[in-house]
Amino acid sequence: MRYGGNTPCIEVSFPDINRLIIIDAGSGLRELGNELMTRGQPVEAHLFLTHTHWDHIMGFPFFVPAYVPGTHIRVYGPVTYEEDTLEKVVGGQMTYRYFPIREAELAANIQYFSLKEEVMDLGDGIIIKTKYLNHPVLCLGYRIEYQGKVFCTAYDTEIFRNVFITDPEHPDYDAEMATEGEQVAAEQNGMIEKFYQDADLLVHDSQYTQEEYEQKFTGWGHGYIEYVCAAAQRSQVKKLALFHHDPLRTDEQIDGFKEKYCNEEYCGDTETFFAKEGMIVEL
């Protein structure tokens, strides 16, 4: 419960302007909503979803400000299947089939906007850029720029791999295809590294260790610690938060990983840590 305990939800706030950005509506959104209620101001939130897997939207029905008149929530996110709009996927959790309150009964003003790869000007000098990641559904990384500071997210995502056969002994091996596949994967990985180039803080999927990834979880859509640390270093990321821990990990295991990975050998000049419940990072 020191690491994890809730599914993804990140609050981004600004020191000098009253703007609220939330990334993902995992179960952590419930606690954030309770905390927002104590601030005594109408909630005006921009909620950016990385994707609509359930661990990233399940907190939405439990977000108390959504039940308060005067709240305004703009929900943004990628849509994988045209017929399943964001409103249907996210707001659809509030139908009597799943929940005692229907979305139509919510007091807040809630708007939905579907996103692709794009650049958005949110006003007050806040710029948001998005980038498709590598996950079984459309999933976006976010890059928020404000007054020379850069905050990035890259989760849920897996390293792009060569999809062609690379073993020359294999009967279907095709040297040209194998080389091309290698190039395409390297290019796509490079584009993601470029997306978080020079970030002051990068929050990155690091669900597995390299050993776990190679033995069991290749193709599951998640990253591994060794690769993430090396990639962040290549991109001159200043601070790296390892995020989206495997749900079965104990705090003790992660403390052990911290000893092993959060050092110069794996991370160079990038200051690396495992994201904790309720952690505040200032840029």
Ligand SMILES: [Zn+2]
């Ligand atoms: Zn996912």
Ligand SMILES: [Zn+2]
């Ligand atoms: Zn996830």
